[in-house]
Each structure stands twice: as C-alpha cells, then as structure tokens.
Amino acid sequence: MAEVLTRPAPARALRRPRIxxxxxxxxxxxxxxxxxxxxxxxxxxxxSRAFWLAVNLRVVSVATIALVACCQAVATVLFHTATANRxxxxxxxxxxxxxVVMQTALVFFFGSSAxxxxxxxxxxxxxxxxxVGFATLLYGWLFAGRRGNLHIMLLVGVVLGVGFGxxxxxxxxxxxxxxxxxxxARLFGNLSNSDAEYLPWGALVVAVVLVIVxxxxxxxxxxxxxxxxxxxxxxxxxxxxxxxxVLVAVLISVSTTMVGPMTFFGFLVATLAYQLAGSAQHRVVxxxxxxxxxxxxxGGYFVLRHVFYAAGMLSIIIEFxxxxxxxxxxxxxxxx
Amino acid sequence: xxxxxxxxxxxxxxVALPAAAAGVAALxxxxxxxxxxxxxxxxxxxxxFFISRVPRTLALVLAGCAMAVSGLIMQLLTQNRxxxxxxxxxxxxxALGLLVTVLLAPGAPLLVRMVVASVAAFVGxxxxxxxxxxxxxxxxxVVPLIGIMLGxxxxxxxxxxxxSTNSLQMLGTWFMGSFTSIVRGRYEVLWVVAIVVLLVFLxxxxxxxxxxxxxxxxxxxxxxxxxMLIGTGLVAVATGVTTVVVxxxxxxxxxxxxxxxxxxxxxxxxxxxxxxxxxxxxxxVCDIVGRVIRMPFEVPVSMILGVVGSAVFITLLLRxxxxx
Numbered sequence: 001m002a003e004v005l006t007r008p009a010p011a012r013a014l015r016r017p018r019i020x021x022x023x024x025x026x027x028x029x030x031x032x033x034x035x036x037x038x039x040x041x042x043x044x045x046x047x048s049r050a051f052w053l054a055v056n057l058r059v060v061s062v063a064t065i066a067l068v069a070c071c072q073a074v075a076t077v078l079f080h081t082a083t084a085n086r087x088x089x090x091x092x093x094x095x096x097x098x099x100v101v102m103q104t105a106l107v108f109f110f111g112s113s114a115x116x117x118x119x120x121x122x123x124x125x126x127x128x129x130x131x132v133g134f135a136t137l138l139y140g141w142l143f144a145g146r147r148g149n150l151h152i153m154l155l156v157g158v159v160l161g162v163g164f165g166x167x168x169x170x171x172x173x174x175x176x177x178x179x180x181x182x183x184x185a186r187l188f189g190n191l192s193n194s195d196a197e198y199l200p201w202g203a204l205v206v207a208v209v210l211v212i213v214x215x216x217x218x219x220x221x222x223x224x225x226x227x228x229x230x231x232x233x234x235x236x237x238x239x240x241x242x243x244x245x246v247l248v249a250v251l252i253s254v255s256t257t258m259v260g261p262m263t264f265f266g267f268l269v270a271t272l273a274y275q276l277a278g279s280a281q282h283r284v285v286x287x288x289x290x291x292x293x294x295x296x297x298x299g300g301y302f303v304l305r306h307v308f309y310a311a312g313m314l315s316i317i318i319e320f321x322x323x324x325x326x327x328x329x330x331x332x333x334x335x336x
Numbered sequence: 337x338x339x340x341x342x343x344x345x346x347x348x349x350x351v352a353l354p355a356a357a358a359g360v361a362a363l364x365x366x367x368x369x370x371x372x373x374x375x376x377x378x379x380x381x382x383x384x385f386f387i388s389r390v391p392r393t394l395a396l397v398l399a400g401c402a403m404a405v406s407g408l409i410m411q412l413l414t415q416n417r418x419x420x421x422x423x424x425x426x427x428x429x430x431a432l433g434l435l436v437t438v439l440l441a442p443g444a445p446l447l448v449r450m451v452v453a454s455v456a457a458f459v460g461x462x463x464x465x466x467x468x469x470x471x472x473x474x475x476x477x478v479v480p481l482i483g484i485m486l487g488x489x490x491x492x493x494x495x496x497x498x499x500s501t502n503s504l505q506m507l508g509t510w511f512m513g514s515f516t517s518i519v520r521g522r523y524e525v526l527w528v529v530a531i532v533v534l535l536v537f538l539x540x541x542x543x544x545x546x547x548x549x550x551x552x553x554x555x556x557x558x559x560x561x562x563x564m565l566i567g568t569g570l571v572a573v574a575t576g577v578t579t580v581v582v583x584x585x586x587x588x589x590x591x592x593x594x595x596x597x598x599x600x601x602x603x604x605x606x607x608x609x610x611x612x613x614x615x616x617x618x619x620x621v622c623d624i625v626g627r628v629i630r631m632p633f634e635v636p637v638s639m640i641l642g643v644v645g646s647a648v649f650i651t652l653l654l655r656x657x658x659x660x
Contacts, residue, residue, distance in 0.1 A: 092485060151477035155418065156653055158484055159646045162586060166642025173635050263488050320496045323489035330467060330482065 019278045026291040033298035034062050040306050063199055064258055065301060069269075069293030070206055071255035074213060075248045076266030077273070077289050081224045081282070082244035083150060086274070087330065089267045093154065094161020095135075095252040096261040097168070102130055104168040104183060107175060112182040128205055128250055135249035140242045150227075202254045209247050213286065220244075220282040264322025269293040271329060353609060360613050363620045367393045370624050387520050395515055395523040396623055397616050399582050402529035402574040404615025405536050405608070407589020410461075412547040412604055413567050414468065418480040420589030421457075421575045425487035429460025430572075430579040432494045439501055446525060446580070454576030460490065461568045515582060515623055515637055526581055532574045533612065540605035543567045584638055587645025588615055594652055618644075 042054045079090045090096075138160075142153045172180055213220075222230045223240055230237050255262070273289035274280070296318070304314050368389050407420035421427045433456025437449045464483055536543075546553045546563040553560040578585065592614040596607050622640040629635055 087485065088481060092481075092488065151475045152653055152656070154481060155477050156650050158481065159649050159653070163643055163646025163650075166586075166639045166646070170635055170639045170643060173633075173639070174630055264492065316492075316496050316499055319492045323492040326485065327489055330485075331470065 019284060022276065022278060023288065023291065026288070026295055029295045030291055030298060033295060033302050034066075036302045037062055037298060037305070040302070060199065061301070062298065063203070065297045066294055067199070067203055067206060068255050068259050068262075069297045070210070070290050071251040071258075072262060072266040073269045073273070073289035073293035074210065074286060075251040075255070076270040077282070077286055078213065078220070078244050078251075079248050079266075080270060081220050082241045082248070083154060084224075084226055085154075086271065087326075088154060089263060090248050090252050091261055091263045091266075092161065093157035094164055095249050096256040097161040097164035098134065098249065099131065099253040099256045101164040101168040101171075102127075102134070104171045107179055107183045108171045112179040127253065131249050131253045132246050135246045136242065139245045143238055143242055198257060202258060205250065205254055209250055213247060214283075216240075216244075217282040217286065221280075224280070224282075263319060264326055265293070265296075265318050268318070268322035268325050269296060271325070353613075356610070356613050360617050360620075363617055363624075364393055364397060367396060367620050367624055370627055388518075391520050391523045392515050392518045392623075393620075395518045395526055395582065396619050398523075398526040398529050399515075399578050399585060400588065400615040400617075400619030401533050401612045402526075402578050402615075403585045403588040403619075404592040404611045405533050405589075406571045406574045408593040408604065408608070408611050409536060409543055409567050409571050410589065411593055412543050413564060414465065414479065415547045415549075416476050416479045417594055418477065418590065419483060420587075421571065422487070422584060422586045423480040423590065424461060424464045424483035425490055426457050426461045426464070426571065426575050427579055427584050428487040428490040428494065430454070430457040430576045431584075432456055432460075432490055432497075433576070434580055435494055435497060439497070450525060450528075450577050450580050453580050454573045457576045457579075458569055458572035460486075461572055465564075465568070518582070523581060525577060528577050529574045532570050536570055537605070537608055539563070539566060539570075540608055544604045583636075585619065586638060586642050587649060588618060588641060591645050591648045591652075592618065595648070598652075 038055050038058050042051055045051060075090050075095075079088070079093070080086050139153065139157075142156055143150075172183065175183065219235060219240060222233050222235050223237070223244070225233075227237055230240070269289050269292050273285050273292050276292070277285050277288040279285070297314070300314050300318060304317070368385070403421065406426075410419045410421065410424060410426075411417055430453040433453040434449055436456075437444055437452040441448070464486060467482065467486070468479065542558060542563045545556060545558050546560055546567065550560045553563070593607070593611050596610045596614055600607055600610065618641070619637065622644060623637045626635040626637050626640050
C-alpha cells in the first residue's frame with residue numbers, strides 16, 4: 001500500500017531535507033522549552049540536592065504537558081482524517097462529555113468509594129475498556145448499515161455531547177456534597193496541578209494507542225483520500241473509521257483526566273501541522289503535530305509561569321487563541 | 337411542502353388546537369400549585385402564590401414561547417432544519433454582551449443589560465448568516481456544526497474574560513437556564529418577548545418567502561434584506577431578553593418546530609400557534625420535573641431540557657436517516 005502513495009523519486013529527494021530541517025527546528029524548540037521549564041529560576045546551586053528536588057517536582061508538569069500534547073494532537077489528526085473534515089474537533093463530538101458522564105455515573109450508582117476502590121492499574125484498564133466498548137457500540141451503530149451517513153453521525157455526536165453534559169450535571173446535582181467533592185477533584189485537573197500517580201498509567205495507555213496508530217499510518221493515508229477511493233483501494237472503510245474514532249475516544253479520555261477538557265488546542269496544532277509539515281502523509285503529519293503541540297504547550301507554560309506568573313491561565317489562553325484561529329480559518333476557507 | 341391539509345382532516349385540526357391549548361393550560365395550572373412551599377400551610381400562602389408561583393409560571397410560558405418561535409424563524413430564514421439560537425452561537429453572543437455590560441458598568445439597570453445582550457445577539461446572528469453566505473456547503477447538516485463551533489469560540493472568549501476578572505462563578509449561575517430565582521419584580525421584562533411573538537405572527541408569511549432566497553423573494557415583490565434584518569432582529573431580542581432573565585434553554589427551538597412540521601407540514605403561519613403551545617408545554621413539564629425530582633431542592637430546567645431535548649433530537653435525526 002505504501003508504494004501506491006509515495007511520490008515520484010525526484011520530488012521526494014527535493015522535499016526530504018526541508019522536512020527534516022523543520023523537524024529539527026521544532027525539536028530544538030521543544031527541548032529548549034523543556035529545559036527552560038525544568039531549570040529556570042531554581043533555588044540552589046545547579047547540581048545540589050535542593051536543585052534536583054525542585055527539578056524532580058517539575059518533571060511531573062513537563063511529563064503531563066508532553067502527554068496531553070501527544071493525546072490532543074494525535075486525536076485531532078485522527079479525527080480529521082476519519083471524518084474527512086478539518087473543522088471539527090473531537091471534544092465538540094462529546095468525547096470528553098462521554099468520559100465525564102461515565103465517571104459521574106460510577107459515583108452516582110456505586111458511591112464515591114467505587115472511585116477510590118478502582119485506583120491505579122485497575123482504574124485505567126476498566127476506564128479504557130469502558131471507553132472502547134461504549135465508543136465502538138455508539139459509533140459502530142451510528143455508522144452501520146447502508147444509510148450510515150458521516151454528517152448525521154457527526155451531528156448526533158455533537159448533540160449527544162450536549163446531552164451527556166446535561167445528564168452528568170443532573171446526576172452531580174443529585175449527589176451528596178462529599179461525593180461531589182471527590183468526583184470533581186477526580187474529574188478535572190489542570191496543567192500546573194495534575195495527578196502524578198495517574199501519569200505512568202496514562203502514559204502506558206497512550207503508548208499502546210500510539211503504536212497502533214503508527215502501524216496504521218499508511219492506511220490512514222488511504223482513508224484521507226475519502227470513502228470512494230479507499231473502498232476502491234481495498235480498505236474496509238467503515239471498520240477503519242469506527243476503529244480510529246475509538247482510538248480518539250481513548251486518547252481524549254486520558255487527556256481529560258489529566259487536564260480537563262480542551263476544545264481548540266487540538267485544532268490549532270493539527271491545522272498548523274497540515275500547513276507547516278510539508279507533506280500530507282501521516283507518518284510526517286502525526287509526529288509533526290505532536291512536536292508542535294509540545295512546543296506550544298511547553299513554550300506557553302514557560303512564558304506564563306516565569307514571565308507573567310500566571311500558569312493557571314495557560315489552557316484558557318490557548319483555547320482563546322485557538323478559537324480566533326478557527327474563525328479566521330473558517331472565513332478564509334471557501335467551502336465545507 | 338405541504339401547505340394545506342386534506343379537507344377531511346380539517347375538522348379534526350379545528351378541534352385539535354383548542355384541545356391542545358386546554359391541555360397546556362392544565363399544565364400551567366399544575367405548575368402554579370407545585371413547589372416546596374405548601375400554599376395551604378399558613379395565611380402567608382396566598383401572598384406567596386402571587387410573589388413566587390404566578391411570576392414563575394408566566395416566565396415559563398413567555399420564555400418557552402419565545403425560544404420555540406425563535407427556532408422557527410431561524411429555520412425559515414436559513415432554510416435549514418437544524419438551526420436555533422443555541423446551534424448558531426446567538427445565545428453565546430447574548431451571554432458575552434451581558435458579561436461585558438456587567439463588567440464595564442456594574443450598576444447598569446436591567447434594561448441596559450437587555451439592550452446590549454440583544455444587540456450582541458443580533459451581531460452574532462448576522463455574523464453566522466454572513467459566514468453561511470461566504471462558504472459553499474456540501475450538506476445542510478454542516479450548518480449547525482459550524483454554528484456550534486462558532487458558539488464555542490465565543491464562549492471560550494467569554495470564559496477568558498470571566499476568569500481574568502474573577503467572575504467565572506457568577507457566569508455559571510447566570511446562564512444555567514433556571515426559573516428558581518424568578519419572583520415578582522424580576523420577570524416583567526419578559527413581556528417584551530410577547531410583543532416579539534405577536535410581530536412574528538404578523539410577519540410569518542414574509543419570513544417564509546424571504547427564506548426561499550433573494551431572487552425568489554425579490555421576484556414576488558419583497559424587500560429581502562429588510563425582512564432578513566427584521567427576522568434576525570426579532571430572534572435577537574427574544575434570545576437576548578430570555579438569556580438575561582432566565583439563561584440558556586437548549587434545544588427548545590430545535591425540537592418543537594421540527595416535531596410540529598413533521599406532523600403538520602411546513603405552513604409556517606398555521607404552525608405558529610402549535611409551536612408556541614409546544615414550547616410552553618415542554619418548558620413547563622421540564623420545570624415541574626425539575627421541581628419534583630429532588631424536593632425541596634431544584635434541578636435547573638436547562639439540564640432536564642438538555643437531556644430530553646437531545647434524546648428527542650437524536651431520534652428525529654435517526655428517523656430522517658432511516659427514511660433517507
């Protein structure tokens with residue numbers, strides 16, 4: 001399948017150095033920002049015990065940011081490819097609302113002890129299995145049959161997102177205050193205060209998903225050609241789309257657990273990646289989007305934390321910038 | 337388009353409307369007597385009735401009517417079944433206008449807030465219609481998707497503004513569509529939307545024709561731009577006032593007109609009374625459920641509406657899919 005898609009040799013030879021150079025620059029920015037976040041303004045001499053203590057504390061923030069950037073960037077690119085549009089983002093489809101409603105239902109029906117009883121590995125496994133199962137059922141069902149229609153599926157997803165949101169708020173209203181406290185502490189972290197215990201498990205899930213995605217990169221290239229072309233080229237179109245949406249659901253659930261919902265960050269990163277990566281192939285776009293996401297989040301975190309002393313504002317500012325970017329993109333684009 | 341119903345069913349329809357009106361009236365009366373405060377408990381009950389229950393029920397009727405009719409107008413103007421104030425960003429713009437007023441002029445009277453919110457809603461709706469004109473669409477289902485994303489952008493900005501001025505919590509309580517805090521003296525401005533609904537009755541035919549497009553509208557002698565502006569203005573006023581007094585009421589404008597036109601066809605003016613009644617009935621039922629489900633506490637009506645409305649809307653979509 002790969003042979004079908006690769007360009008004629010001369011064009012590739014010309015393009016490759018440019019792509020490599022762009023990757024290099026981006027990687028440099030990421031490393032510089034990471035080192036900056038880790039070591040800037042640390043009390044104590046470099047190398048001393050106090051220095052390493054402070055750096056170790058900051059490693060959690062950096063790792064969280066890297067993981068979230070990974071999740072959002074890959075999820076958005078996958079979502080764009082699977083649904084053949086570059087406007088919508090996974091969170092508008094209610095993937096994070098799905099996660100919230102599942103967690104709320106757990107507390108609502110089994111009490112807050114259910115939440116603490118399922119910690120660590122068990123929680124991650126149960127949560128991932130539930131997300132995969134539910135997303136497969138839902139999107140498989142919506143997309144099945146002769147009349148399976150992408151636009152109807154999208155719209156149903158959006159409406160479901162709103163419905164799930166209302167449903168979880170109703171359930172949260174009916175909880176006792178102490179249960180609600182436990183739940184809300186679980187549901188939404190933020191960038192500068194994330195759950196260190198969850199980090200390794202989240203990283204594990206994301207790593208598994210990334211391996212699956214990387215192995216599917218050529219199939220994704222075919223998928224991007226659209227329904228007719230991919231069926232023609234022998235791809236099980238419907239199965240691939242549902243599979244990718246399930247992966248998106250898992251990635252978004254990890255990201256939501258770590259830092260809460262983000263609507264436009266993924267859009268910002270994915271759209272810039274399409275423009276700047278220099279190739280439309282997923283083996284280029286996906287890593288580029290991930291690097292770009294890390295550079296944006298780490299850079300923003302560094303600037304806000306050490307220049308403006310307002311680290312808590314980061315996700316809000318990124319959402320706002322992403323939103324403005326979205327509007328400009330929409331107005332410049334001719335058709336949809 | 338089914339403009340006239342078959343004559344054999346005409347009699348049935350003539351009886352149906354008063355019957356439905358009576359049913360809705362019964363719901364309204366029920367709403368007057370449901371609540372945490374026992375009206376017969378002491379001598380204060382009668383006074384309580386007029387301070388709290390009557391204003392609340394009137395507000396339910398007015399807001400339900402206004403949002404359902406707003407949905408109908410927007411659907412006529414854009415010739416798209418899936419638009420309503422909450423899927424076009426109109427409500428979010430009204431919220432932004434309200435927040436800006438409160439931040440810039442904290443002491444501004446209710447009237448000023450309403451005017452600013454309505455103006456913001458108008459601007460937002462015009463932006464949405466402008467975007468629709470600029471881009472060519474492959475499917476009518478894309479229209480609400482654009483609108484919802486547009487609303488998300490606006491509410492991201494509103495949230496940013498609220499966080500940077502420490503008013504996020506206030507924002508949450510404001511826009512949670514709820515009739516809990518409606519008492520005498522707080523709902524009277526909602527009568528403005530009664531005027532809006534009346535104007536819609538007068539303008540229904542023109543709005544229908546304007547929705548067919550500039551060329552058709554002009555060729556039958558209609559000032560297309562003017563009717564578009566008036567229609568959008570009516571929606572903006574209704575949305576702005578409702579948002580300021582009550583908050584967001586999601587899905588109402590979507591579900592009610594669609595259900596009515598599935599049953600009765602697309603004659604807008606003949607459907608208008610039905611749309612009003614349907615809007616009132618749904619809001620009143622949701623509010624009663626919200627009051628009863630967890631007595632003596634209340635669940636805001638917008639949450640019940642969100643759950644019920646999304647379920648109904650998805651059923652409609654899937655039925656449409658089944659029919660192709």
